[in-house]
Amino acid sequence: MCTGKCSKFIGICLYPLALLSIICNIFLFFPDFQTIYSKEEAEGLYRLTDEIKYMGGVVGGGILVLIPAIHIHSTGRQGCCSNRCGMFLSIIFAAVGVAGALYSGIIAVVGLIRGPVCMLENDTWSRPFLNSTESYLGNSETWETCEEPENIVVFNIALFSALLVAACLELLLCGFQVLNGLFGCICGTCNHKEVCTLDTKVTSFLKVKSFIYRIYY
Numbered sequence: 001m002c003t004g005k006c007s008k009f010i011g012i013c014l015y016p017l018a019l020l021s022i023i024c025n026i027f028l029f030f031p032d033f034q035t036i037y038s039k040e041e042a043e044g045l046y047r048l049t050d051e052i053k054y055m056g057g058v059v060g061g062g063i064l065v066l067i068p069a070i071h072i073h074s075t076g077r078q079g080c081c082s083n084r085c086g087m088f089l090s091i092i093f094a095a096v097g098v099a100g101a102l103y104s105g106i107i108a109v110v111g112l113i114r115g116p117v118c119m120l121e122n123d124t125w126s127r128p129f130l131n132s133t134e135s136y137l138g139n140s141e142t143w144e145t146c147e148e149p150e151n152i153v154v155f156n157i158a159l160f161s162a163l164l165v166a167a168c169l170e171l172l173l174c175g176f177q178v179l180n181g182l183f184g185c186i187c188g189t190c191n192h193k194e195v196c197t198l199d200t201k202v203t204s205f206l207k208v209k210s211f212i213y214r215i216y217y
Contacts, residue, residue: 003184004075007090010177011073014097017166017173018066021104024159024166025057031116031156032149046125049117049156056107057163064100065170068093072177075184087184090177097174105167108160112137116156118146 029052031037037047071093075086115129115136128145129136136142136153143153 003087003180006180007072007075007087007177007184010173010180011069011071011075013173014065014069014072014170017170018062018069021057021061021065021163021166021170023057024162025052025055025062028052028057028156028159031152034149037149046117049111049114049127051107051111051114051160054107056104057166059103060100060107061104061163061167061170062100064103065097065174068097068100068174068177084185087181090184091181094174094177094181098171098178101167101170101174105164105171108164108167111160112157112164116146116152118152119148120145121147 027033029038029048031048041047068090072090075090113135115127115132117125117127119125120128129142132142137157146152149155
């Protein structure tokens with residue numbers, strides 16, 4: 001597969017992942033799919049998990065991946081291997097995507113480890129699993145500690161896990177695009193009869209290296 005077609009494939013794959021990250025982050029603002037907790041949080045009450053407010057899914061896995069995805073996809077439309085300038089820019093955009101995916105993934109991991117905010121038996125709101133000696137993730141019996149919102153632990157785990165999976169896939173795709181863009185810079189533009197195989201990339205690299213050697217020596 002030539003670098004241009006590969007960029008197009010990566011860009012298309014990043015679209016649904018960015019959309020999934022945004023949707024999951026938005027849903028996290030509405031525990032038990034109710035708006036009352038967000039309203040109470042806006043009034044100064046402690047109702048939402050801190051990591052939700054960091055907007056890891058909207059900003060990191062969403063916007064910071066969606067914008068690079070648009071450029072990476074458009075670079076692939078211009079033909080096999082596209083042009084060196086477009087491929088060089090795709091490396092920069094892909095690096096931004098890597099940073100966004102890392103941010104989203106880190107926030108998701110922290111959210112999973114620290115657990116949700118919920119109401120306890122004494123009608124106080126806190127994070128009961130924050131200072132627990134053992135992880136609540138593998139002990140479903142402790143989930144009953146949270147009385148409200150209903151099924152908040154499952155809700156929290158499901159959405160933060162989805163964010164983490166999406167972030168990992170975005171990280172892999174953007175990381176691969178960095179390498180793909182580098183090969184595209186070396187390979188240059190291919191015409192309709194030429195396929196940018198590994199051999200052509202190596203040959204082009206050797207030509208560039210020879211050209212630089214003649215300049216300096």
